[in-house]
Amino acid sequence: MVAKISIGSSLYGAISYNGEKINEAKGRILGSNKVVIPPDGHVDVARMVEDFKSFMPKMGRTKKPVLHISLNPHPDDRLTDQDFEILAREYLDKLGFGEQPWVMYKHEDIDRHHIHIVTVNVNEQGKRLNQAFLFRRSKKITSELEEKYNLHKAQRERVSPDTPITKLDPAGDIKRQVANIVKLVGMRWQFQTLGEYNAILSLYNIRCEATDGKVNGREYHGLVYFATNDAGETIANPFKASRLGKFASRSAVENKFERSATRINLKPSRRIISSVINDSSGKDDFIAKLREKGIDILIRENNDGRIYGVTFIDHNTHTVLNGSRLGREFSANVFERWFNGDGQKPQITMPNQSNVPNRTQSTSQTQSGGTASSNSSSNHQNNQASQQTSSYSTDFDQPSLPGLDLFQLGPGFDAEQEAMNREMERRKRKKKRRGPHL
Incomplete structure (x- = not known):
């Protein structure tokens, strides 16, 4: 049996929540202590609140005097109303709240019937009851009750990042x-x-x-x-x-x-969406191809059917992005014009391979410092050949956006040489701090 305890300040809210279940015929009251149960079964929330307050001090320091407890047996345990009441009363006695004002409700709105208990954690003198290790004591009590009454051992459902997310089921809890x-x-x-x-x-x-x-x-x-x-x-x-x-x-x-x-890294989502835009013929084709790539799109329209918002949900990176966050090429106005206007598709340009400098050429020029001018002609010819057989072509399988140059290679850069230079500088600074060796 799993017990869940909520500590709060709103007595009215706790009673109202349970009272609505009862008044909607989704449960019933099983018992109470120091609180009058209406004979017709209809819960008068205001009357119950007054009953509770008559046993509570007018003024007190406890900011959260309300305990809202739910007791949830294992689904395989088929308990009668009397079984529920016996378990709940024994649970409250062991927890130290048996003499407090309380109301016990049975909820039947889902297949797994369970009970809720509303009580208070202050006595008539305004002193707060012992709440030391409350949750630990509660767990020990439920284990004892399982053993005593031969109930199935129930564990609270644990949620982890790997737990699948499923759509809400109206028939469930x-x-x-x-x-x-x-x-x-x-x-x-x-x-x-x-x-x-x-x-x-x-x-x-x-x-x-x-x-x-x-x-x-x-x-x-x-x-x-x-x-x-x-x-x-x-x-x-x-x-x-x-x-x-x-x-x-x-x-x-x-x-x-x-x-x-x-x-958030915008680049992976932006590249996929750009590619799909270039390959799509219209709205339905665009949405279908996006979904194939693991991206959903939420299009918001006003009463006249005009698109005023576009949001992309990328299941690959678990990222949600408004279109305008990706860039002006992905804003709501652009898709409004494409889908409902003149049919003009967003202009997503692909990077030009010939404009990408060759890494070997840049490195060679940087290292030579321009002193080997007599070899410039042969170097130029070799670089042209290397550009034609370059392996960089795979970098352009995904489109880029104008002005961002996502795949442009920078000037020549020797990582090992740069690391060595930094190490030498670090040693020089360290030596200066220590002073010369004697």
Whole structure:
């Protein structure tokens, strides 16, 4: 059995979340302590909050007094409502919260039935209960309960960078899926804006929106995540980032933007997209050939069908790139003109092999320093021959962009000689610092 514990400040939010499940007939209340359960089964959130507050101090220093616990048995364990209640009560007693106000809910919205417990970690005097090694103690208790009641041993699902990312399944546990997808995208992909972040999330039917405002005079800046269907329509209540984990928070995502800026290499994506543009006859052909090369494209259009945004999702490098970030040749206006306008294809030029200087020629000229002028004619002829049989032709299998000269070879450069020169300079400086030997 896996226990998940969330410590928070919003009692109303925890009760409201579980109350919605009950009122939507996706579960029921199994039991409570010091909190009145409505006889008709309909949860009155405000009334429950008042019941909790009657056992809590009016003023207290504990900023996060709410514990929201979920107990998740192994899928092979078929437990009755009475079994669930016995397990939950024993779990709370061993954890030290058995005498606290609490409400126990059973969730039946997914095949794997489980229970949620809402309680508080302060007593009537305002003193916080013992939370030392809370998660370690919880793990020990669940192991003991598994042994005592012959339950299957269940382990919490671990997410690693190698875990496959799958599209959200509306029939499954939506919150868990959203959390796992968001975590994996953040671990595996590079992006620099909220738009690029949403581009990759959209492949898995998730949307993220920024929320800014004021509550009780205090500004807040957060993120909210939505589960969607293939048409982009919302299919469940949104999830605040705080309910998914720190990895989904606005600060974590913005820090990811900053890190990605130093890690993204535009060249591999730019070369592939340039090549596909030159080989494509139109929109559908371009999209299909891009996908064959491992790149998806997200085209954003307004109500009139005009393209106002283009984002490339490169599965080869796990990078998301707005078209304008790649260069003006890849901006939304260029694709609008190609797909919906005069059909003019973006002009992506290929580098000219004859314009690339020969490395041997440059090295020879640098080393000679121009003193061997009598041999210049023969050197010129030899260099022309070497250019014709050069092995550099493979460098031009991928296109370049005008003005960037991605594959141009620089002037002659002898790496070994340069390394030797640096070593000699280092020794001279070291000798000066030490002084002459006596």
